[in-house]
Amino acid sequence: MIVLPPARFFHFWRGILAFSSDILHRKGQRATPSEEALMRQLARRDPDAAAEMVREYAEVVYRFIYHQVGGVVEDAEDLTQETFLAALQSAHRFRGDSRLRTWLFRIAAHKIADHWRARHRQPPQFPLEDWRPTAGEGVSPPAFLEETEVRDRVRAALLTLPPHYRTALVLRYVEEMSVAEVAQVMERSPKSVESILIRAKQMLAQTLGEADES
Amino acid sequence: MSHEPTVEELLRALAREDVRPRLAFKVQLTERLIAAMSARPRALWWRPVLVGITALLVLALVGWFLTPRMTTGATLVVETGEARVSWQRPVYFRWTRSGTSSIPAGQKFLLAEGDRVVLSGDGSGNLTFPDESRLYLAGGTAFVLEEMDPDRQVTRVTFTAGEVRAEVPPLPGRLFEVGTGAATVRVYGTVFRTRVVASDHTYSATDDGTTRVTLLDPAQGYPSVDVPAGYEVDAVIGQPLQVRPQAPHIDHLTLNGVSVEAEGILISNQPGLGIFGKTDTGSGDALLILEGRLVDRAPITPEGEFRLHFQAPAEGEYALCIAIEAPDGARSPCVSLSYRYDTTPPGILRLLEPAMPEVSGETVTIRGETEVGVRVRLNGEPIPVDPAGMFTTRWTLQPGENQMTLESCDEAGNCTRLEFVLIRR
Numbered sequence: 001m002i003v004l005p006p007a008r009f010f011h012f013w014r015g016i017l018a019f020s021s022d023i024l025h026r027k028g029q030r031a032t033p034s035e036e037a038l039m040r041q042l043a044r045r046d047p048d049a050a051a052e053m054v055r056e057y058a059e060v061v062y063r064f065i066y067h068q069v070g071g072v073v074e075d076a077e078d079l080t081q082e083t084f085l086a087a088l089q090s091a092h093r094f095r096g097d098s099r100l101r102t103w104l105f106r107i108a109a110h111k112i113a114d115h116w117r118a119r120h121r122q123p124p125q126f127p128l129e130d131w132r133p134t135a136g137e138g139v140s141p142p143a144f145l146e147e148t149e150v151r152d153r154v155r156a157a158l159l160t161l162p163p164h165y166r167t168a169l170v171l172r173y174v175e176e177m178s179v180a181e182v183a184q185v186m187e188r189s190p191k192s193v194e195s196i197l198i199r200a201k202q203m204l205a206q207t208l209g210e211a212d213e214s
Numbered sequence: 215m216s217h218e219p220t221v222e223e224l225l226r227a228l229a230r231e232d233v234r235p236r237l238a239f240k241v242q243l244t245e246r247l248i249a250a251m252s253a254r255p256r257a258l259w260w261r262p263v264l265v266g267i268t269a270l271l272v273l274a275l276v277g278w279f280l281t282p283r284m285t286t287g288a289t290l291v292v293e294t295g296e297a298r299v300s301w302q303r304p305v306y307f308r309w310t311r312s313g314t315s316s317i318p319a320g321q322k323f324l325l326a327e328g329d330r331v332v333l334s335g336d337g338s339g340n341l342t343f344p345d346e347s348r349l350y351l352a353g354g355t356a357f358v359l360e361e362m363d364p365d366r367q368v369t370r371v372t373f374t375a376g377e378v379r380a381e382v383p384p385l386p387g388r389l390f391e392v393g394t395g396a397a398t399v400r401v402y403g404t405v406f407r408t409r410v411v412a413s414d415h416t417y418s419a420t421d422d423g424t425t426r427v428t429l430l431d432p433a434q435g436y437p438s439v440d441v442p443a444g445y446e447v448d449a450v451i452g453q454p455l456q457v458r459p460q461a462p463h464i465d466h467l468t469l470n471g472v473s474v475e476a477e478g479i480l481i482s483n484q485p486g487l488g489i490f491g492k493t494d495t496g497s498g499d500a501l502l503i504l505e506g507r508l509v510d511r512a513p514i515t516p517e518g519e520f521r522l523h524f525q526a527p528a529e530g531e532y533a534l535c536i537a538i539e540a541p542d543g544a545r546s547p548c549v550s551l552s553y554r555y556d557t558t559p560p561g562i563l564r565l566l567e568p569a570m571p572e573v574s575g576e577t578v579t580i581r582g583e584t585e586v587g588v589r590v591r592l593n594g595e596p597i598p599v600d601p602a603g604m605f606t607t608r609w610t611l612q613p614g615e616n617q618m619t620l621e622s623c624d625e626a627g628n629c630t631r632l633e634f635v636l637i638r639r
Contacts, residue, residue: 050247054240062235067228077239084243088250151231154224173225201221208224 029181031096031103039100043091054084060175061104067170068112070159071152079115083108098184105175105185109167116163157207165200172197277307287344288325288359292317295337295353299323300330325359332356333376343369345383347390352377352409360393377409384423393430397449400426406441411448419446419460421494429455444494444518445540459538459546462493462500462520467551479552483626485526487553493518493538493546503535503548514538526555556626560585562603563622563630572637573611581606584622584630591621611638 031039038056041049061083066076086107094103158166164186171182172193179197183190235243282304290297296319302312303326317323325331325341333339333355341349343362347369351357355376362369367385371378372393382390382401392399392408394416399408404423411417418427420441428438429449439455441447446460466473467480468488480487491500493514500520502510510522524534532555535548567581580597582605584590590597590605599605609618616636623629 045251047248047251050251051244054244054247058240058243059234063233066233073236077235080235080239081243081246084247085250088247147227147230150219150224150227154228169225170228173222174229176229204225205221208221 029099029102029184031094031098031100035100036094036096039091039094039096042088043094050088053087057101057104058084060101061108064105064170064175065108065112067155067158067174068163068166069115071155075115079108079111082111086111099181102177102181102184105171106187109185112167113163153208154204157204160207161200161203165196165203168193168196169200169204280307281305284326284328287364288362289342290317290323290325290331290339291342292319292321292323292333292337292339294319294339295334297323297334297337297339298332299325301326302328327359327362329359330356331359341371345369345385345388347380347382349392350379350381373408373410375410377407379405379407379421381405394449395430396451397430398428400428404443414451416449417446418449420444427455444496444538446546456544458544459493459495459498459540461547461549462491462536462538464536464549464551465490465492465519479531479554481554481556481625483555483557483628485555487524487526489522489524489534489536489551491520491522491536491549493520495538495540498538498540501535501537501539501545503537504532509534524553526553529555529557531555554626556624557628558624559628559630560588560622560624561630563620563632565620565632565634567606568636571635572639574639575611576638577608577610578636579606580609580618580620582620585624588622588624591623593619611636613638 038049038052042053058080062076062080065079065083066073069075069079083104087104090107094100098106158169161169167186168182171177171185172179177185179190179193182197183193186193186196188196284304290299297317299315299317300312301315302310305311315323319337331341333351333353335354337351337353339351341351344364345367349371353376355373355378357371357373357376357378360370360372367388368391369389370391370393374395378392380390380392380401382388382404384404390401392401392406394408394410395413396416397418399406399418401423404425405421406423406425407419407421409417418425418441420443422443424443425441426438427441427447427449428436429451430436431451433452434454437455439447439457441457444460445457447455447457449455468490489502493500495514496516496518498514500512500514500522501508502522502524504524509524512520512522514520522536524532526532532553534551534553536551537548538546540546562583562585564583565580566583567579580592582590584599584603584605586601586603588599588603590599592607592609597605597607614637616638618634618636620632620634621629622632
């Protein structure tokens with residue numbers, strides 16, 4: 001049996017932890033100097049920093065949330081506000097290990113999960129057929145209506161997926177983040193995210209297909 | 215041919231949607247953030263307090279588990295005098311509390327392992343254990359309750375002074391040990407007595423059952439002997455252990471077949487002395503020894519009784535020794551009995567007053583002289599005699615002649631009599 005002296009033992013485990021962290025966050029981007037400066041200002045309770053943060057990040061965070069709450073504006077606004085308030089409270093803990101947007105998405109993902117947990121643990125099951133075209137025979141709906149219909153169908157189908165599947169899909173294909181960035185938001189390894197994406201897409205396709213058949 | 219959109223394409227339809235928060239919302243969010251900034255940070259003072267309280271509770275719990283538990287249960291009852299108890303009790307972890315308590319007569323004290331007890335010289339008491347073993351403590355006894363383990367059924371008491379009589383019920387597997395500086399006495403249900411004679415000398419006697427006495431002498435290899443009922447041993451460092459019968463008890467005495475009481479010295483004018491005694495041995499012989507010479511020998515009955523006889527050859531005082539001889543020849547210490555055979559009556563009995571036989575009054579003063587230490591009776595009525603042998607009393611006379619009898623008797627029962635007549639005119 002190999003017995004390590006205490007100093008070596010400490011370095012051994014520190015190495016293991018650093019290696020694990022590297023696997024988890026490799027290829028992930030670090031915060032830019034301006035993002036770090038913004039968070040330092042926010043931590044010092046600078047009102048200008050709050051205004052800038054809302055100006056820069058309110059739209060992306062709102063959009064990220066909006067697609068995961070079935071497009072309900074009130075919920076999206078409430079969760080966006082909760083996300084920013086939580087970010088303000090935790091500003092002093094921002095270490096710059098990721099982009100600020102990634103960090104905000106991570107907080108938002110937790111808030112969304114809390115939101116669904118509070119609401120009977122499951123997102124509401126929207127009947128997909130309700131979003132089918134309602135135009136009369138021989139009447140071609142306008143193109144924008146088709147697009148709207150598609151979005152509503154996809155959003156409704158998204159709500160049937162497990163929360164982390166939904167988050168992964170929105171981050172990857174709506175926010176168009178790289179797998180590494182998605183991994184940073186979801187605090188998983190890129191490999192895990194890739195397999196989640198595959199399963200999520202299969203499940204979404206199946207859901208949409210079943211809706212079409214009905 | 216229509217193109218079937220992929221899941222990715224369907225999802226990107228969401229990306230193309232122009233989703234933006236309302237401007238009013240953004241303004242409201244900014245104001246809300248600025249308001250939150252100006253608000254006092256949440257008071258988190260309770261967190262360290264909670265952590266502290268939790269740590270204290272955990273510490274208290276761990277300490278409580280690690281605090282040694284003391285076995286208590288031996289009850290000391292002080293019957294006379296006073297006892298001083300030096301005690302130490304665990305409080306928390308290694309922290310202990312100690313003190314000395316004075317226990318007056320009539321009070322009880324619950325002893326624990328390690329307690330030291332000193333009984334005053336005029337004191338007496340007893341110590342009762344949960345298994346009903348009981349130690350009767352003589353005055354001046356000092357001891358330490360070394361061990362009292364109900365799981366291992368072991369009780370150890372070490373005496374540094376005094377004398378103790380132990381009654382230990384015969385429980386299977388139960389070890390009761392009384393130790394001194396010189397010896398240990400181990401028993402498994404018995405009655406025995408132990409006395410600390412000196413730091414290197416312990417006396418132990420067994421009254422019931424058997425004890426095992428071990429001499430704490432490394433030079434002799436810690437020899438042990440079994441001491442059966444009725445036997446005793448002196449454990450002296452540097453000397454061999456020798457078990458011998460205990461000195462017998464004199465049950466009662468008879469003089470020519472009549473029971474008599476004796477206190478210190480037996481004085482009689484009867485020559486034949488019968489001695490009835492008892493011993494716990496139940497075997498061997500009882501011996502009557504006069505000045506080193508065997509006068510009488512009698513076998514001991516299985517009940518431990520014996521009867522000896524002494525015939526005084528002439529007047530005089532005899533120092534008798536009664537002892538027990540075991541079948542192996544070991545002889546017990548003597549029980550001494552002093553016997554004075556006296557057939558000589560008091561030599562002096564004189565009437566000093568009245569000087570003349572004729573008396574004028576109804577009462578008369580009778581005054582006389584006799585030997586020191588005798589009893590005087592006038593017409594059968596006892597008259598007090600002073601230490602010088604003088605006696606005086608008033609006596610009421612009948613008219614005419616009064617026959618008077620004055621009698622002086624010594625302790626042996628020998629009497630001198632004086633008869634005279636007083637005439638009341």
